[in-house]
Amino acid sequence: xxxxxxxxxxxxxxxxxxxxxxxxxxxxxxxxxxxxxxxxxxxxxxxxxxxxxxxxxxxxxxxxxxxxxxxxxxxxxxxxxxxxxxxxxxxxxxxxxxxxxxxxxxxxxxxxxxxxxxxxxxxxxxxxxxxxxxxxxxxxxxxxxxx
Numbered sequence: 001x002x003x004x005x006x007x008x009x010x011x012x013x014x015x016x017x018x019x020x021x022x023x024x025x026x027x028x029x030x031x032x033x034x035x036x037x038x039x040x041x042x043x044x045x046x047x048x049x050x051x052x053x054x055x056x057x058x059x060x061x062x063x064x065x066x067x068x069x070x071x072x073x074x075x076x077x078x079x080x081x082x083x084x085x086x087x088x089x090x091x092x093x094x095x096x097x098x099x100x101x102x103x104x105x106x107x108x109x110x111x112x113x114x115x116x117x118x119x120x121x122x123x124x125x126x127x128x129x130x131x132x133x134x135x136x137x138x139x140x141x142x143x144x145x146x147x
Contacts, residue, residue: 026083026091027143032058043069043077044147062147070107070117070146080144085136093143094130099123109144110134 028038035047039060046060062069064077074080085091097106097120104120108131115131 026085027081032060038081040080041078042075044079046079060145064147067105070105073109073112073144076146078144078146080142083141083143085139085141087136087138089136090133091136091141092130092132093134094128095145096126097129098126104147107146109142109146111137111141 032039032046033048036044039046041060043064044060044062046058048058060079062077068075069077083091093108093110098104099120100123103122106116106118106120106129107114108116108129110131111134115134116129118129120127
């Protein structure tokens with residue numbers, strides 16, 4: 001297998017649930033086992049690749065380089081999904097992320113607002129990113145993860 005320089009943005013599963021903690025995950029195809037089904041993608045590879053995943057065979061990765069990859073809503077390299085939310089409800093988001101062969105950078109946009117913009121260590125370990133109390137302003141909320 002030929003290995004190219006790759007930066008992994010989100011691996012295994014994106015988990016989004018409303019409070020309380022026992023609520024169901026509202027992200028469809030959170031582990032990317034169905035490829036890009038339910039996801040809008042730009043400059044991302046999404047699907048089965050156990051080598052790049054954390055807890056299962058699915059992953060999402062990009063080789064995009066530079067600030068334009070993570071700068072703006074619906075621009076650069078991203079995966080996104082319109083989530084079925086309830087206006088006024090808070091949600092929690094958790095996913096695994098890692099950068100391979102170079103410094104990585106990811107950002108998370110929730111409901112049009114940047115909630116995280118993080119630089120990753122070069123070839124560092126898988127790290128769980130978690131965000132608690134994300135407020136839904138409508139009955140559908142856009143989640144967008146850039147890399």
